[in-house]
Amino acid sequence: GAGVSQSPSNKVTEKGKDVELRCDPISGHTALYWYRQSLGQGLEFLIYFQGNSAPDKSGLPSDRFSAERTGGSVSTLTIQRTQQEDSAVYLCASSRTEVRSPLHFGNGTRLTVT
Amino acid sequence: AQTVTQSQPEMSVQEAETVTLSCTYDTSESDYYLFWYKQPPSRQMILVIRQEAYKQQNATENRFSVNFQKAAKSFSLKISDSQLGDAAMYFCAYRSDNFGNEKLTFGTGTRLTIIP
Numbered sequence: 001g002a003g004v005s006q007s008p009s010n011k012v013t014e015k016g017k018d019v020e021l022r023c024d025p026i027s028g029h030t031a032l033y034w035y036r037q038s039l040g041q042g043l044e045f046l047i048y049f050q051g052n053s054a055p056d057k058s059g060l061p062s063d064r065f066s067a068e069r070t071g072g073s074v075s076t077l078t079i080q081r082t083q084q085e086d087s088a089v090y091l092c093a094s095s096r097t098e099v100r101s102p103l104h105f106g107n108g109t110r111l112t113v114t
Numbered sequence: 115a116q117t118v119t120q121s122q123p124e125m126s127v128q129e130a131e132t133v134t135l136s137c138t139y140d141t142s143e144s145d146y147y148l149f150w151y152k153q154p155p156s157r158q159m160i161l162v163i164r165q166e167a168y169k170q171q172n173a174t175e176n177r178f179s180v181n182f183q184k185a186a187k188s189f190s191l192k193i194s195d196s197q198l199g200d201a202a203m204y205f206c207a208y209r210s211d212n213f214g215n216e217k218l219t220f221g222t223g224t225r226l227t228i229i230p
Contacts, residue, residue, distance in 0.1 A: 033217060042205060042222040043159075056217060089157060093218075099211050100147055100166060103218055105159035 002026075004106035006092050012112045013082055021077040021109045025094030032075050033093045033103060034067060043091065049075060050097070082113045116141045116208050120221035127196045128229050134181075135191045135224045137206030145211035148182065148189045149218065153203040162204070165189065167211075193226075201228045 005024040013019050025032050034046040045059040049069045060066070064083075069075040079086055089110050093103040117140045127133035139148070150162040165173045165182050172180050177197075181190045193200055206221040 031216060035220075043218075043220040045217045045219070048217050050216075059217075091157075091159065093159070099209065099213075099216055100164075102149060102161045102164055103159075104161075105151075108157045110157075 004092055004094050004104055006090075006106035006109050008109055009107065010110045010112075012114060015084060015113055016081055018078065018080045019082055019111065021079075021090050021092075021111070023075045023077070023092030023094075023106060025073060025075070025092070026104055027073075028096070029094035029104070030072065030097045031095045031101075032069060033095075034075070034077050035091045035093065036088045037091060037108070038088045046077070046090075079111075082111075084113050087111055087113045116143075116146075116210065116219050118206055118208050118219050118221040120206055120224050122224045123222070124225045124227070126227040126229055127193075129196055129198060131196055132192060132194045133196055133226065135193075135204050135206075135226070137189045137191070137221055139187050139189065139206070139208050141187070141208065141210075143210055143212065147209040147211065148180075149207040149209065150178070150180070150189075150191045151205045151207060151220075152200075153205065153223075154201070159205070163191065196228050198228050198230065201226055 007022045032049040035043040048056040064080045067077045089108040091108040093105045095101045095103045146167045148165045151159045163175045177194045203223045207218040
């Protein structure tokens, strides 16, 4: 597609359930990033992929959070045993390999944990 | 670790006027990239302008320009002839030039309101 696609757009889940968030990057973009944006806050880095490997997982807030990327394309962010504090917008971005290349963001998934 | 500071949580400007959004950052690196992103209510982050630290010339993109002061670690965004469509959250971001540290570090944002 023309841009970064994220699904679902919105997700409401009960506390304690697991959720999966999906990101389809721009074709040909080798780098993929996940960020979290809590209400009225800035963007908090979660994890970065270069191809299928994740050289930087430093932002994952707990072991309930994990992410994978397959085929150098689609990525899935999984949150296990969701908590209310996990409620936020989860943004995915992709870019070309070159550092000077800007990140292109999707529209995000708004996660609400009730 | 790098940090980015936006000290203006909210700003407002009359339509057609000029407004400047402030950003400072802290780094020990000499090579890096700076960005301004706009986030309208649709949530999508849109790149506004980019500056390479090794370039002395300030970047410009139509009505948007930056004042990059490397020694002062300052990177402000000037919006000229403000339009209603400019209303959004604006985020300043830093990106290292070092391999393995490619993530963007964002400031907390400035909410810009355009007054008709």
